Amino acid sequence: MTEPTTGAPAVPRTRSCPFLPPDGIAAVREAAPVTRATFTSGHEAWLVTGYEQVRAVLRDPSFSVRVPHALHTQDGVVTEKPGRGSLLWQDAPEHTGDRRMLAKEFTVRRMQALKPNIQRIVDEHLDAIEAQGGPVDLVKTFANPVPSMVISDLFGVPVERRPEFQEIAEAMMRVDQDAAATEAAGMRLGGLLYQLVQERRADPGDDLISALITTEDPDGVIDDMFLMNAAGTLLIAAHDTTACMIGLGTALLLDRPDQLALLREDPSLIGNAVEELLRYLTIGQYGGERVATQDVEIGGVRIGKGEQVVAHILAADFDPAFVDEPERFDITRRPAPHLAFGFGAHQCIGQQLARIELQIVFSSLLRRFPTLRPAKPVEELRFRSDMVFYGVHELPVTW
Template sequence: MTADAIPSLDIVRTCPYAPPAQHRSFRQEAPIAKVKLPTGATAWAITRHEDIRTLLSDPRFSASRKNPGFPHLSPLVMPALNGKPLLIEMDGQEHAAARRAVVGEFTVKRAAALTARIQQIVDEHIDAMLAGPRPVDLVQALSLPVPSLVICELLGVPYADHGFFQARSALLVSREAPLEAKGLAFFELLSYLDKLVTDKEQNPTDDLLGRQVLKLREEGTYDHESMLNLSFILLIAGHETTANMISLSTLALLKNPEKLAALRQNPEKTLAAVEELLRYFTIAELGVGRVATEDVELGGVLIRAGEGVVVLANIGNRDPEVFRDADELDLERGARNHVAFGFGAHQCLGQNLARIELQIVLDTLFRRIPELRLAVPEEKLPFKSDALVYGLHEFPVTW
């Protein structure tokens, strides 16, 4: 295939509830397809559920963005401090050790211990919604502040600064923001976190960052730059993704009133519904890239050392060989074998926390405001076609 014949990868959904049609055609006709990325580089697009899980479990595919063949989706490559990589960029033993140091903060038990506080946060924000004027932008009133406040309390970040880091996080995940603006946002956020981490070093507090400082010092493995990078990735990932899932999940339930009614009558089924909503939307649809460190045969295709691969998780989660009626929203499906949180060694650290937040928000919102409805026609909703994490820019609702 000549360079001119390689198709450019579609990265924008034409239907807000489905992957791009191109991705579907890839899965049906060429499940591992050579594509051209927005940067002009080429990579392999992986679309089958089985191939995605195999790839993400294979150490011969590197997550390091320093590799020349890494499939960047943007010309802006965020630098690391003093050569220290982010957790999502590490491979092998380096990644295992860094993840092992912090994974205890994200266990099912630790996430469950936060249930009462999350419930309080959700109730307080719904109280404010009910007391204020209508319509309400659910993104600003509930979807964004709930996970932002939770991650701030978990990490030990002052919530008073949420406007600062939310604005800069939004720029970093934008596909359309000018490179200069994204670069400035990156360094402003790092400068903010640099001071925060320094404060934790001088006065370790009883929060994730403070506990990590004490633990790693005791082990003799502490260094400032690595802690700075950890705080950076946890702060951004800890609120941006869950916020978008809250909005999209609420919209999906409003669009399916019979399914919503059944769920309200059986709230014990909300966790299964959350799994299905995660699968159905797969908001980090293009968030996983790897580069082969040696020749690897995957799904009958030889991927050469140095070639990049892009996981199309959205279409992988619609694989009919794995999920019956894969394009349908089946709230009782409850399948946890989706790849919305990734797979393998790099599977999302915060998935247990995200599940609990979604469960509490959905149960509480529709119990307390059963008449909730869209305040604008659905076709007027501004979906995030310009961002690396799918969602809604605004979500006007009333009751």
Template structure:
């Protein structure tokens, strides 16, 4: 079946989550009755959503479904100023062959070897945040104490940004990603971040350091292919993608670990099992469910439905990661299921460049918090936690904890 006909009014999308542990209830029904369905975006425009694992994977591999955010038909959850749309956000908004060349130029910054070299510094950052939390008030907000400081400081480390600017980054990033703030507020946050990063790249062109941006400048100049604006876009992508996503996974993952004794025991009893726990938590929560977006450049058939040229598509990774045809009892946290085929980091040419860094940060945070604060527990019931349904990336606005 293919969902609503042209005579039906497509339902409003996105569907909000009502519980930290559950994806929207609508997904289960759509996978059965309308896996490729039309919806109405907050902008009033129509788009398609894909809810089955196989369809999502197929879409993310199809070269006829474009990531080009400058395309006037690219589906947006909120109206943006034209100048916002014009930014390709570097890799995220490119198609092959430009995307292939640009990704190849930076992929060496995220090799397993380079990430392992960064591990001691990430551990220091996490320990410093734990020290500060233990020295502060009890209860504490884990979001403010850990979830956002850690990835923010790590990204600052990678890009060579002064840690004094951390609060600026957190504030502007949260404003820009909000789906409820006025467009002008979001636009100003976007411009603030872009202006800062433009000035940062300019400074590193004059006085390079030992950081990702400086290395990209040197490499581009050596190859006679240096592009200042492209590097600003790349810095913008790394900042926003690596900051909000990891932060929200720290919060939700720790909530599950605190409230699931067998998961906590798994990590504390065998720290070597932490990577396996992380994979299942990534699959289970899939916080980037609605950001894998494409526009059809020509007619494409997916799941028996023709998606016509110019139509927008949301490939719902969360729904795919809870497809019972692929993951048995998907609503349960099962560390032993072996969930490495999950789509939490996307799939295909645009699969998350920084996934090794994200995994490392999550492993270190979960291990360290459970080891250093064995009595850590939520200070309020899960049903009372404020859900972040007002942003493109799901999470928690606050996570009060005590010990």
């Protein structure tokens, strides 16, 4: 067994290549896939970087998401977490029951039925970009608004409130601000969602909130707070993650012209391409935080009850034990079971929607603009190292 050490080194965070994991994280994984490290907050905890070891942490019910310290923020403060319906911050048995209720609204069949609306939203934004003419910031004109429109339609968010929702989503995803600023953004989101829930109770539609309101609920779980928590969690997560993948994925494709050419020549590769983009970019750049609720062994290392753990999913998706030549971006690679959507009980409930959306987005973008090219060198782009999910702040393109 390996016991905790003291004065642990800091977790690598600096990237010499913006599309690859932080420098040094591979060496950490090679030396010890489960080791002690010091995080941004100054707290020391276990860092898990190996593919099999990360999977073991994420599927083990001995690890709770209700952590005592926020390891990735500067102040380490854990703000008060929402209750029922907020899947990201729940443990079993509440998480199990709530996820089961919400999963009924995210079936593959229902997500497939959204394709025409997603295509309409994508086409309308591409029409506007084409009419405007290049160069344009693809993040501002496409990557951000498209996922916002898709998820807002799904939840019935009125058009006039969507700009405010986008602003709140960005504020809540920052890791370089204090807990008070994050809490203030959460309060704004709560007000928006409370009003939305009341409107849906008075006048139900065909949106997801209305569907939950009319769901059979013998235990009386689905109250206003449940609906607000569920909608808030899914709205923020679905919007920001997909927006990051569109912007960063486009930047990567433009940076790898050989792979871009392959996709243009053979559009049937889009499914493979999206899976490789998801693995290669793994935008949850800091990993999932957990705390052990009992003594547990991971990869031959004893983790004591009450000790915190970070499952570094990005490092795991680049583990050579998982995929050959992990730093080679190859859209013809046979899709592998990457961890970009997480693993275990907390695996992303909206992953099928994300896959469909990304396939439509990249296929449509490259079809509409076959000569799409960057309007600014990659070295001059601002990357989202200051956010929970990695991406680009802007992506100037032309054609």
